[in-house]
Amino acid sequence: MPGLYFEEFEPGAVIDHPTRRTVTETDNLLFSTMTLNLAPLHLDAEYSKNSMWGQRLVNSLFILGLVSGISVPETTQGTTLGNLGFEEIKFPKPVFHGDTIHVRTEIVGKRESKSRNDAGIVFFRHFGINQRDENVCDARRTGLMLKRSAVDTAAVAGA
Secondary structure (H helix, E strand, O other): OOOOOHHHOOOOOEEEOOOOEEOOHHHHHHHHHHOOOOOHHHHOHHHHHOOOOOOOOOOHHHHHHHHHHHHHHHHOOOOEEEEEEEEEEEOOOOOOOOOEEEEEEEEEEEEEOOOOOOEEEEEEEEEEEOOOOOEEEEEEEEEEEEOHHHHHHHHHHHO
């Protein structure tokens, strides 16, 4: 399913994304080392045994990327002009190796772009939820979304 155009987003709509992803030790190890986050809480099993969690935590920025990425096919694939930013990012519960994450997106609002007549701005709220139905990520995101009317106008002009 392609992403939605600006006109197709309705504030208050909720999208339960069908893709789920089990997070692995390899995901955490590679992401943490590739981004030079060498915190022992992500990488060192012996160190983490003595932490309040008793085990390694999955890097929260990996979770943010995963949650955002899972939302793409049903929201912005092929219809976004750019990600304008994230705000109010929270990680209410930790993620551990073996947790399976699914995502729910709420459309918080939208408005016309002030600088582009071919686009509008959509405000998303993404929730990452584990297999125990615990919220592990809550992130607000803003996207610059293409208008269908701009695509239709371009198609007519090119015909």
